[in-house]
Amino acid sequence: MGILDRFFKRRKEEKVIMEKKMPPSNDLQENINKLKEIFKDCDDVIFRNFKVGVEQVHEFVAVQIDGLANKQLINDSVLQPLMLEVREVEPENVEDRLFKISKEGAIASVEVKVVYNFEDAVVSILSGDTALFIGGYDEILIIGSKSPPTRGIDQAESETVVRGPRDAFVESVRSNTALIRKRVRDPKLKLKNRQVGERSKTDVSIMYIEDIANPNLVKEVIRRIENIKIDAILESSYIEQLIEDNHYSPFPQLENTERPDTAAAALYQGRVVIVVDNTPFCLIAPATLMTFLKSSEDHYQRWPIISLSRLVRYLAVLISLVAPALYIALISYHPGLLPTKLVLYIGASRINVPFPAFIEAFMMELTIELLREAGSRMSGPIGTTISIVGGLVIGQAAVEAGVVSPLMVIVVAVTAIASFMIPNFGFASAFRILRFFIMALASVLGLYGVMLGLIVVATHLVRLTSFGVPYMSPFTTLGRTVSDLKDSVIRLPLIKLRERQKITHLIDEQRLVYDKHKESGDDK
Amino acid sequence: MMFGKDNKISNMQIALLTVHTIIGVGILSLPSTLAETVGTSGWISLVLSGIIAAVPVIMITKVTEKYRGWNLFEISSYLLGKTLTYITFTLLIINFIGQSAFVIRIFGEVIKMFLLFSTPIEVTIVTMLLTAVFTARGGIETIARLSLLVVPFILIPTLILNVVLIPDLDFTNLLPFFKNNFADVIKSIPATFFSFGGSEFLLVYMYYSKHPKSAMKYNIGAIVTVTVLYLLSFFITLARFGEKGLGVQLWPLLSLAKAIQFPNAFIENVEGIIMAIWVIVVFTTLMSAIFVASVLIRQMFRTEESKYFTLPLLPIIYFFSLIPRNVVLVYSYMQVFTYIFGTFASLIYPILLYILAVFKKKGEAKDETTI
Numbered sequence: 092m093g094i095l096d097r098f099f100k101r102r103k104e105e106k107v108i109m110e111k112k113m114p115p116s117n118d119l120q121e122n123i124n125k126l127k128e129i130f131k132d133c134d135d136v137i138f139r140n141f142k143v144g145v146e147q148v149h150e151f152v153a154v155q156i157d158g159l160a161n162k163q164l165i166n167d168s169v170l171q172p173l174m175l176e177v178r179e180v181e182p183e184n185v186e187d188r189l190f191k192i193s194k195e196g197a198i199a200s201v202e203v204k205v206v207y208n209f210e211d212a213v214v215s216i217l218s219g220d221t222a223l224f225i226g227g228y229d230e231i232l233i234i235g236s237k238s239p240p241t242r243g244i245d246q247a248e249s250e251t252v253v254r255g256p257r258d259a260f261v262e263s264v265r266s267n268t269a270l271i272r273k274r275v276r277d278p279k280l281k282l283k284n285r286q287v288g289e290r291s292k293t294d295v296s297i298m299y300i301e302d303i304a305n306p307n308l309v310k311e312v313i314r315r316i317e318n319i320k321i322d323a324i325l326e327s328s329y330i331e332q333l334i335e336d337n338h339y340s341p342f343p344q345l346e347n348t349e350r351p352d353t354a355a356a357a358l359y360q361g362r363v364v365i366v367v368d369n370t371p372f373c374l375i376a377p378a379t380l381m382t383f384l385k386s387s388e389d390h391y392q393r394w395p396i397i398s399l400s401r402l403v404r405y406l407a408v409l410i411s412l413v414a415p416a417l418y419i420a421l422i423s424y425h426p427g428l429l430p431t432k433l434v435l436y437i438g439a440s441r442i443n444v445p446f447p448a449f450i451e452a453f454m455m456e457l458t459i460e461l462l463r464e465a466g467s468r469m470s471g472p473i474g475t476t477i478s479i480v481g482g483l484v485i486g487q488a489a490v491e492a493g494v495v496s497p498l499m500v501i502v503v504a505v506t507a508i509a510s511f512m513i514p515n516f517g518f519a520s521a522f523r524i525l526r527f528f529i530m531a532l533a534s535v536l537g538l539y540g541v542m543l544g545l546i547v548v549a550t551h552l553v554r555l556t557s558f559g560v561p562y563m564s565p566f567t568t569l570g571r572t573v574s575d576l577k578d579s580v581i582r583l584p585l586i587k588l589r590e591r592q593k594i595t596h597l598i599d600e601q602r603l604v605y606d607k608h609k610e611s612g613d614d615k
Numbered sequence: 616m617m618f619g620k621d622n623k624i625s626n627m628q629i630a631l632l633t634v635h636t637i638i639g640v641g642i643l644s645l646p647s648t649l650a651e652t653v654g655t656s657g658w659i660s661l662v663l664s665g666i667i668a669a670v671p672v673i674m675i676t677k678v679t680e681k682y683r684g685w686n687l688f689e690i691s692s693y694l695l696g697k698t699l700t701y702i703t704f705t706l707l708i709i710n711f712i713g714q715s716a717f718v719i720r721i722f723g724e725v726i727k728m729f730l731l732f733s734t735p736i737e738v739t740i741v742t743m744l745l746t747a748v749f750t751a752r753g754g755i756e757t758i759a760r761l762s763l764l765v766v767p768f769i770l771i772p773t774l775i776l777n778v779v780l781i782p783d784l785d786f787t788n789l790l791p792f793f794k795n796n797f798a799d800v801i802k803s804i805p806a807t808f809f810s811f812g813g814s815e816f817l818l819v820y821m822y823y824s825k826h827p828k829s830a831m832k833y834n835i836g837a838i839v840t841v842t843v844l845y846l847l848s849f850f851i852t853l854a855r856f857g858e859k860g861l862g863v864q865l866w867p868l869l870s871l872a873k874a875i876q877f878p879n880a881f882i883e884n885v886e887g888i889i890m891a892i893w894v895i896v897v898f899t900t901l902m903s904a905i906f907v908a909s910v911l912i913r914q915m916f917r918t919e920e921s922k923y924f925t926l927p928l929l930p931i932i933y934f935f936s937l938i939p940r941n942v943v944l945v946y947s948y949m950q951v952f953t954y955i956f957g958t959f960a961s962l963i964y965p966i967l968l969y970i971l972a973v974f975k976k977k978g979e980a981k982d983e984t985t986i
Binding site for chain 1: 731743746750757
């Protein structure tokens with residue numbers, strides 16, 4: 092029933108679209124009037140009439156948007172040849188072949204295509220292309236002249252590395268896909284373009300390597316993106332939030348990156364990269380807990396260094412989740428579980444503190460959140476100053492005033508640092524939110540509450556999927572994916588990582604062939 | 616397939632789930648029961664019970680493998696007929712609810728004694744049940760993955776604690792290995808056997824197996840794992856407390872935790888860690904029981920979703936768990952209950968199904984392609 096419904100619905104929608112499309116007529120003036128009607132009150136649209144031929148009888152009109160299109164290119168490769176060079180020698184039977192000659196012979200531009208209706212032409216014009224109307228023909232020539240204002244390639248701001256490439260994505264989809272293509276010189280790297288947003292018509296490129304990625308995954312990503320019906324896509328996050336599996340989870344289910352090398356690495360692992368226009372952040376699907384705790388640098392450094400920092404990162408997740416909750420539980424419910432000396436010290440330091448431990452903890456956590464929020468709204472240097480000075484002043488003053496104990500300040504500070512250590516902001520924030528949930532449980536049920544909170548979080552995590560891939564893979568799905576553990580909490584030497592990460596069913600799993608004997612053979 | 620839930624889990628996960636299900640509150644009191652009744656030869660009783668417990672497990676695996684793609688209700692009504700199936704299912708569901716009630720009550724008592732001294736036991740029971748219901752609603756994949764996820768968090772602390780414990784152990788306490796009391800050993804087997812109760816969960820789990828054909832070695836492995844873990848807990852507590860000392864303990868494993876001393880350590884008292892592990896161990900048992908009960912109810916009423924039956928189980932389990940007035944009564948009620956329902960669920964019912972399955976012609980089983 093549902094399938095039938097969907098089928099008919101789609102058919103109906105297609106019909107509506109078909110009806111809406113307006114074909115141009117043979118009459119140039121009529122076409123131009125129609126177009127002028129469409130672009131009524133759009134003063135940034137340029138209409139350029141010109142006449143071609145020795146006799147100056149063939150009328151042409153070029154339409155483009157001021158600022159979006161490259162005027163120089165149109166001047167040099169369209170107007171120049173048509174207006175001046177053609178005038179010198181006129182081929183015979185021009186009347187019949189005018190369109191063909193213009194398209195194939197006269198216009199010196201790489202990107203030329205023909206459209207047969209106004210809607211496509213309008214979208215092209217709005218994207219920065221130039222439309223060329225030729226008198227007597229009901230076809231429209233579209234000449235690629237996109238050159239939207241954009242900034243140059245800059246350093247990545249959120250994912251900095253000690254060692255590794257420095258370039259980062261910019262706000263143009265084509266430069267971004269080019270940056271990825273530069274790292275994957277393989278015709279099997281496929282790129283599918285879709286325009287999403289009824290009004291914004293944002294370009295979205297779906298990239299994957301055909302003979303690695305699971306075709307079902309690619310199909311599913313494309314299907315979900317095509318199903319989006321929204322007025323505008325302003326940032327890739329719109330797409331992320333519309334195609335994720337679970338809309339109510341605090342955890343992000345797609346990775347985002349502004350580094351082309353991270354995107355390329357994901358492609359080589361058989362994942363799908365979604366590049367969105369107007370944002371330097373592209374999306375990677377599917378994502379799991381393990382991929383969020385990886386940084387692009389993890390394969391550029393040697394394995395012992397990375398194994399250590401991975402271990403610290405997983406520890407940071409735990410600390411940022413439970414440290415304040417454990418403090419609350421131990422101080423207010425189970426001081427007996429701590430060593431006697433420590434209990435005495437804490438008791439002495441808390442003797443002037445007028446609040447129970449959980450109020451103290453909530454107060455300090457709230458302060459940290461305030462500082463973080465204030466810091467992120469301020470630009471660079473001021474932001475850091477606010478955070479550091481604010482943290483120091485408030486922490487110091489609070490302890491001296493006896494409102495909080497020094498140990499509490501340490502716990503909160505360590506928690507904050509731990510949560511900054513998690514590479515992905517959205518992922519770190521999820522644990523930040525859950526921290527308050529576990530703190531609340533700890534202040535009611537002590538250590539038992541902490542355990543219950545952890546079980547609830549664990550249950551949610553094992554239930555969560557990203558494009559059907561279990562979020563906790565490979566930790567909860569042994570068997571086929573067991574080799575993924577080689578590059579999870581610790582990272583083995585590169586020569587041991589011979590297979591790709593198998594979180595999805597890949598077509599080609601072999602990644603590295605390393606034969607030691609072959610190499611030593613050269614010495615002989 | 617990759618997208619959407621296929622509700623199938625691997626044999627490894629089934630085995631792990633079974634281990635988690637079987638090891639619950641039983642492991643707490645088992646060593647002292649053994650020491651009291653048979654003394655140092657308690658290990659013989661454990662090994663024999665393990666072997667006996669393997670029999671229904673093998674039978675269940677065979678039956679479910681023969682009728683793969685069928686759920687328990689279909690198998691049962693094919694072999695036993697509709698009426699008997701309804702009766703047996705009612706008994707099974709009562710068994711699972713009763714087990715959950717005892718588990719949660721003992722859990723509440725332990726938490727009250729070791730962790731939350733002034734929190735009412737009702738609060739502990741309800742919060743734990745709510746959490747278990749939340750997990751059980753996630754379905755078989757959730758509980759299977761969770762049972763795998765918690766393994767390192769149980770294993771690593773336990774190993775460390777055991778290493779720390781070694782200096783305190785007196786292995787001469789284990790002797791004599793063979794005490795001349797074989798009659799006592801035989802007598803103790805029924806009680807020991809019920810610590811292995813939980814194999815009936817396999818009846819439900821096996822439906823979700825990806826490869827029912829190769830499940831046998833995993834399921835036997837699960838029983839062996841349980842036996843080994845029980846043996847270890849018995850030997851360690853025996854070595855620490857001696858035969859006489861062990862017999863008088865109510866929960867020797869927890870007393871053991873209280874006695875652990877870290878040399879020069881930051882932590883003087885590891886009760887917190889033990890309690891954390893204990894919460895996980897009980898939780899896995901509880902979520903399996905609630906899940907399996909809800910699945911059986913779903914199959915009985917032939918509805919689509921079993922998750923709607925999980926929450927209504929909560930008040931029932933809560934009510935039953937508070938019936939016994941104190942811990943001693945809990946254990947005596949539990950004994951009677953397991954003798955009646957436990958025997959039926961983990962021994963009689965599987966054997967009955969197996970015998971009937973052997974005599975029914977194989978050709979009548981569902982087509983093999985419907986796995």
